[in-house]
Amino acid sequence: MFSTDVFRNSVRPELYSIANNDPEAVHELVLAQMRSNAFGVSMLSRLLKQEKELFVKINGRSVFPFGTAAGLDKNGDALLPLSGIFGFLEPGTLTLNFRAGNSRPRVAVDEKNLDLYNAQGFPCNGIDYFMRNIANYRKRGGKTPVYVNLCGMPTSADNAIQIAMDEMRELLKRLTPYVDGFVWNCASPNTEALKTLRTREIAHATSAMMKEMAPDKLRLIKIWPYEPQDKEPVFDFVGGFMEAGGNGIVTTNTKMFPRSEIPAAEWGYQSAGRSGRFLKPYMTRSVRELRAAFPDSVIVATGGIYSGDDAYDAFMNGADLVEGYTPYTFYGLGLLGEIQKGVMERMKKDGFASIEELQAKARQGINPQP
Ligand SMILES: Cc1cc2nc3c(=O)[nH]c(=O)nc-3n(C[C@H](O)[C@H](O)[C@H](O)COP(=O)(O)O)c2cc1C
Numbered sequence: 001m002f003s004t005d006v007f008r009n010s011v012r013p014e015l016y017s018i019a020n021n022d023p024e025a026v027h028e029l030v031l032a033q034m035r036s037n038a039f040g041v042s043m044l045s046r047l048l049k050q051e052k053e054l055f056v057k058i059n060g061r062s063v064f065p066f067g068t069a070a071g072l073d074k075n076g077d078a079l080l081p082l083s084g085i086f087g088f089l090e091p092g093t094l095t096l097n098f099r100a101g102n103s104r105p106r107v108a109v110d111e112k113n114l115d116l117y118n119a120q121g122f123p124c125n126g127i128d129y130f131m132r133n134i135a136n137y138r139k140r141g142g143k144t145p146v147y148v149n150l151c152g153m154p155t156s157a158d159n160a161i162q163i164a165m166d167e168m169r170e171l172l173k174r175l176t177p178y179v180d181g182f183v184w185n186c187a188s189p190n191t192e193a194l195k196t197l198r199t200r201e202i203a204h205a206t207s208a209m210m211k212e213m214a215p216d217k218l219r220l221i222k223i224w225p226y227e228p229q230d231k232e233p234v235f236d237f238v239g240g241f242m243e244a245g246g247n248g249i250v251t252t253n254t255k256m257f258p259r260s261e262i263p264a265a266e267w268g269y270q271s272a273g274r275s276g277r278f279l280k281p282y283m284t285r286s287v288r289e290l291r292a293a294f295p296d297s298v299i300v301a302t303g304g305i306y307s308g309d310d311a312y313d314a315f316m317n318g319a320d321l322v323e324g325y326t327p328y329t330f331y332g333l334g335l336l337g338e339i340q341k342g343v344m345e346r347m348k349k350d351g352f353a354s355i356e357e358l359q360a361k362a363r364q365g366i367n368p369q370p
Pocket of ligand 1: 107188275326
């Protein structure tokens with residue numbers, strides 16, 4: 001019932017046919033199914049028994065290190081069902097106010113390369129809507145850590161940064177009692193206004209605000225995929241965040257591609273962010289370089305993690321946690337079972353009794369940068 005082959009070859013084509021071939025509508029259909037099908041979700045969570053050897057310590061809590069990446073459940077609509085399957089959840093990107101985003105279609109699928117392209121433009125139902133979902137999640141006993149991905153929006157050209165910071169403060173104020181951590185994301189390639197936030201000074205100021213308002217919560221920054229020659233400004237940006245008390249980094253967001261390279265018959269936008277298989281080398285290199293530069297940080301890897309081997313590579317290069325979005329859209333949630341099994345097999349083969357032992361060994365081999 002939860003085999004990845006069955007999902008890929010039978011369930012998925014059926015979903016696409018019902019949803020008129022719109023990948024975003026397919027996604028919404030699956031989230032709605034999860035909310036209404038408690039039996040199926042509880043069967044899946046039983047079958048995906050979380051192995052105790054894989055748990056890691058994050059901010060004082062023991063966490064099963066496989067989570068959902070941002071965008072998968074933007075508004076926290078499926079927190080409870082997802083919490084029975086994954087070890088941590090990253091809903092969002094959450095913005096203070098409602099945003100419609102770009103008009104549809106705004107997500108395209110590359111079936112051959114197992115990638116997705118999106119130009120969603122930060123759609124979000126806003127904080128009031130999300131607060132109802134997260135309060136409900138806690139009321140119904142939801143315990144899986146929630147690290148909400150969020151961003152204040154520089155909505156006006158005048159005073160853009162002040163507006164973004166004020167929004168961020170309001171989001172933090174309302175969310176702190178309900179969540180386990182935050183991921184500050186101004187790395188979306190589809191939203192031009194966010195570029196004004198990508199400086200060392202703003203990363204520093206945002207991180208200081210996060211620390212002041214949520215001193216006990218996990219505080220992370222999300223980055224974009226960078227080419228080797230563009231590493232310095234990215235690490236300067238991350239450095240500002242870490243210097244002011246940030247705990248770590250989520251790497252990596254989608255990568256911008258021009259319209260001419262997007263495999264959709266009609267595409268209404270100049271570009272789109274590409275995610276999935278092709279991101280894996282960006283993800284792996286950035287994890288390793290971040291681990292070397294910020295040895296004590298919490299590193300969350302995302303980008304093309306389709307198998308146990310992919311996840312294992314992320315851990316071996318210095319990741320503490322891994323998360324995904326695109327792979328689950330091709331193979332369904334049963335993929336998590338295969339990823340977990342693959343990691344366990346590799347650990348056994350390499351003689352590691354636990355993932356923490358593997359991570360400690362991996363870190364010894366990654367030399368801190370001066
Ligand atoms: C349709 C779609 C929407 C996304 N929306 C967000 C978002 O709102 N915020 C964010 O930080 N990342 C967003 N992402 C990026 C993912 O969180 C992730 O960083 C990226 O897709 C790489 O992981 P993957 O290959 O497992 O998908 C989105 C990705 C996709 C495919």
